[in-house]
Amino acid sequence: MIKDYFLNEIETAIKKAIKDNKLGEMKEYTRGSLSTERPKNADFGDFAINVSSLARFARIAPPLIAKNILEYVEKDNNEYSVVAGFINFKAGKTLLSNAIEEIFKKDTNYGKPENVKTEKILLEYISANPTGPFHIGHGRWAAMGSVLANLLKFYGHEVYQEFYINDAGSQIQKLGRSLAIRVRQELGEDIDFPTDEIERKNFYPGDYLIPVAKEFIKKYPNEKTFEPLSDTTLKLLCDFAKDYEEKVQRDLLDNFRVHFDNFYSELSLHKSGKVEECVQKLRDSGKIYEKEGAEWFKSSEYGDDQDRVIKKADGSNTYLTADIAYHIDKLERGFDRLINIWGADHHGYVARVKASIEALGYDPNKLEVLLGQLVNLVINGNEVRMGKRKNMVTLEDLIDEVGVDATRFWMSMRNIDTTLDFDIELAKTNSDENPVFYVQYAHARACSILRNAVEEKLNTETGEKTPAPMTKAELDELINNYKAETILPTLDTAKKLILKLEEYKSMIKTSAETRQVYTICRYVQELASEFHSFYNSNRVISDDKEMMRARLALVIGVKKVLRNALNILAVNAPEKM
RNA sequence: GCGUUUGUAGCUCAGUAGAAUAGAGCGUCGCCCUCCGAAGGCGAAGGUCGCGGGUUUGACUCCCGCCAAACGCACCA
Incomplete structure (x- = not known):
């Protein structure tokens, strides 16, 4: 890189100048103490190095330091100049023409860094419940995650992309019961979701289950025992709906150019006994205590602001319990680094998951959580809040509207720390505004x-x-x-x-x-x-x-x-x- | 109340590791096609970098306090 070339020339010159006692009282220089910058004003040069910081060692004025250093630089056909404490640099024809030659020589590998430390990375992102279509927020993680995977691979890392399916919790029960209502409607019953807001939270009242209900009836024409709902029927409904929604999600990801290496089922984590294993290990190491009938993990000993329930009073696990086991499983699979993309609404989880990793004897610094702010939709200049129920625009709707290219670009174009305003009208225009x-x-x-x-x-x-x-x-x-x-x-x-x-x-x-x-x-x-x-x-x-x-x-x-x-x-x- | 993130031009955002006149795009105004794609380019106007302190030779950048916004603060996922 040209800026590295420049820095190297200057650092080499500094060493020579010190040897000849041309830098006052300065006796040694460690490489990396200086850095290049882009001059605000292009007239100064292509790059610049400010040597003022050496003044306190050399005990001579910055302009003189710069001037003395410059005497030891091999200039070739590049241009150097000194203004105050800055050494300015203009790249000459050799560097510039070589830069273009490199593009031709390396072609698709142009820009791949050399001599960098590479790692085996597990990148987890989206990880949505299989209980319905993706919303716009998922689209941001999908786009950013897949771009990051492509980027890290290009950099030289070994990247494994994983989607964690939350298929074990009560959400699936909710999904099954919601499908039951849609099926009964399809069978001609006059029934609807509860109107009471609190009761309604136990269901997914979205229209998207209507086609699922139709498919269910086709597959199970003799299934009629919905009232009362038997356990076997509920399981049938849950599994059917879950499989259906998973397929919908995966098809959309495919279309959106997001390709996972693995879909990791939370359910399989429970079935394999890995969750219990982790809990037991924590108990054995004395990191768990009982309070009010539940078992608590002493996460506060590892930087969390409070302890967390890991076994509820009814004996069931919390979401965290499975997540601990999942992260331990990732580490046991031998990854050097775990990168998670999580929505900012999950930031409270970072400390407790890191705490569990440390408590179980692994290095919590291997886990890197990228917290992403949410997405606002802008339609005709007005912000549309992505409420959980109202105005829910699915990712599929958005892609249909503006296309895969524009959606991917817009979802990736902002710093992950800032909320993203997705302007639908702008993303659709065919002009320089877009x-x-x-x-x-x-x-x-x-x-x-x-x-x-x-x-x-x-x-x-x-x-x-x-x-x-x-x-x-x-x-x-x-x-x-x-x-x-x-x-x-x-x-x-x-x-x-x-x-x-x-x-x-x-x-x-x-x-x-x-x-x-x-x-x-x-x-x-x-x-x-x-x-x-x-x-x-x-x-x-x-x-x-x-x-x-x-x-x-x-x-x-x-x-x-x-x-x-x-x-x-x-x-x-x-x-x- | 506590925590995380954000506050820079009318709007949407950059600003690497503290340094030379604060940067883009859009929008506004003006200009540029007998010629490779004008779906483009050139130029102008527009800023107390949320506010107040501090550290430093030097602060949009680091530290403290305040104000505002978003998101968290479950034996939900």
Whole structure:
């Protein structure tokens, strides 16, 4: 990376300067103490290093420090300058042309970091109840989770994506009883869900169970014992509804380009005895006590703000109990790191799950929980609160409305810490107001230029054909045997674009290391913007063959980098729009 | 009351690790197609970085207090 090259040159020069006693009282320098930054004003340079922080060791003024360091720098064809305590740097033709060459050489692997520590990661996200369709909030975790998985894999990690199915709790009972009512309605009974608000909470009154009821009747035409509801019938209803909803969820995920390696059933965790095993281990190690008929886990000994019930007075488990077992199971499967994406409404759970991991002898730092703020829908400029019952817009509705590409992009484009305003109208527009189209348009435009480069042109008035600016073979030669010096003719007018293409590498690295996928969305918009700007001020196809080849190389570079980035986002990079 | 997160231009958001004039997009206003996709570009206006202290040579950034918003604070999942 250019900024690392620059930093390395300066650090090497500092060591040499110290040896010659040119940095006052400074006797040693440890690498990494300084860092590069982007000058606010581009006139200063492409990158800058502020050496003021060395002043207290050297005991001489920052400008003099900078000046003295500069005397030891191998400048090659790069430009260095000193302003106050800053050493400014402008990349020369070698670095810039090599940067473009690297895109051609590495192609789909361009930007993959080298010499980084990689891990075996289990990434858990969405993990919804199989009790109904996904809502918009799930869409954010789905998009961000799958993008993060793609990103971490590209970085070099081994990533295993898992969806935890909450198929064991009372929610499933609620689902089964709700289906019973829908079935009875379908069979002609005059019956409805309770109108009393509190009683109604024991049901899922949404319309989505109506088609499920119809299917149920087809499969079990002789099933009539709904009143009173027998245990066997209830189980039949529960299983049927659960399987049905799971299938609906999985089909939608598939369509949304979200692909899990495993769906982990909470029920299987209970059946395997792993839940009881964990509870017993906690009892054995004295981390459990009885109070008011329930068993409590001393999570407060491990940083939680209070102890938590792990066995209810009626002997059943809490949700936490299973979750503890689940996380222990993940660790026992040998993962170096567990990353969970949870809604911010679950933040209270982080401390207790970490506490349980520690109490059971594992390293709680292996668990990294990314808490995501929720999603607001904006329709015609008005915020629509995602209430649990009213105004419930499903993820499927949203995708039908705005498309997979726009939904994925919008759901990924904001910092996970901020609530996301999803503007449906904006996500649908085909103009620069919509960042997805803006970026896709840049890609399509690049493709279009490449098509024009090898196509003969027909003059509609005269009917004459002008030969293609270059042959297909010449274009292939340009791509397959790319030479670094190809772009030199356009270096001056395209520097910003080249630097932006080069920045892809550091963007990917920090994005993966900070788990912030929105930076990819931002980057892709910035690159598109630089490209549009370049396009407007530089004619690509022209009679000047060398200039044309230079600019075509950049167009190809932009196309490759945009495609790589969009691949990580799993958003289409269209050839035409 | 306690905890987590957020407060930056009219709107939606960036701002890496504390530094040189606070950055984008949208919106508003003005300009640019006989020429590769104008679904684009160029420019202008627009800011007491929620408020008040503190640390520092230097704070949007770190610390403390306050104000506002969202979400939690179950023997629910």
